[in-house]
Amino acid sequence: MSLPWTSADITTELSHPPNPGEGNGSATLQTELQRVHSELQDLQSKYDVQQQENSQLHSSVNQLLTNLNQLQTTAIQLQSNVAQLQAVVVSQNATISALDNQSPSSLHNRLSALESSHNASVRNLQSSFDSIQDHVAALDDVSVELKTTLSQSQDIQHKEMAIQGNVTDFLCEHFTHSNVSVTGNVTAGTAVIRGRDWTYGDQDGHDHVRGVVVNKTTPAGLVYVLWDNGLQNIYRVGYAGGYDLYYYYPDVLNKFRHVLCPN
Known part of the structure; x- marks a missing residue:
């Protein structure tokens, strides 16, 4: 059974508040709190370092994925090139096989025919080119003549305009104005x-x-x-x-x- 507090007890209690630093229990608690705070700071530092390492690892993983995609694309392109080369090899093998089945005289005749056709095409192209050059030269001459004629025509027009203006001025001055x-x-x-x-x-x-x-x-x-x-x-x-x-x-x-x- 607790006794009721009196006014004197309250006054005495308020005039002598407890001191947290008194006693071994308070000192131990303060030390423990400092230790826990220090460990929390260490954990925070380790967490920050771990986060940085995780970010770097994430960037590295993304770069590896990008490189992997590029390698896959390159592999697909290489497969396509290999397929094309295989087709070319098959075609060349077929051509070689066909040539092997033909006699040397037949091959010679075929090569001669191809050479003759090629030479004829070259001659035709050269003839066409010479004809085009002749036409271009003729067009150049015509262009020069046209430019000369145009220049002369413009000079004549300017002179005619000047003469017309002079004649008009003369008539206006000496024949058509009264007084x-x-x-x-x-x-x-x-x-x-x-x-x-x-x-x-x-x-x-x-x-x-x-x-x-x-x-x-x-x-x-x-x-x-x-x-x-x-x-x-x-x-x-x-x-x-x-x-x-x-x-x-x-x-x-x-x-x-x-x-x-x-x-």
Whole structure:
């Protein structure tokens, strides 16, 4: 029968807690725990080493399996090659046997026929090759001629385009534009009418009457003009900045102005 605890007993117990280090039993337990802990560490190290060795062994086994598969594939290929060689040997043996059964003269005739056929084929091939080379050479000559002709044609086209452009510019400048002033160095026989700086009344007869430049010596920038009414006089074609004449344009050229010129 246990006695109940009193307040004094509880106070005394709390003020003097037990010391785990006291007594031989506590020291033995601590030592045992350290030993067990050390053994566990050793076991863990051995386990880690064993795991590493197992991993290496697993890799080695996989490599051996791969090598074994490659060896099996090689063995199958070798078996196939052996079968092919056996077939070739059988065929060669059959050929040798057939040749053995034939007489030397028959073999000679057969070889001669094969040689003749081969030589004929070679001659035919050589003839065909020579013919092809001739055709290629002819084609090369034709190609060179075509290139030359094409180059000449392109040059001609460029020249024609340049000439057409020059002719068009000339016509637009001198024949199809209205009110183009006559400048100096005009040749005799050029048809003119009264121009922008005209100050001579109806000396030409009336407006839009045609006159012709006369072949007379004049100072620079001046020309003589003979009008249809028979009168003639000297007029400015650049002299002192004056332009008394326009070129005369026939009506037939004026009708084609919109075709020849953009403006």
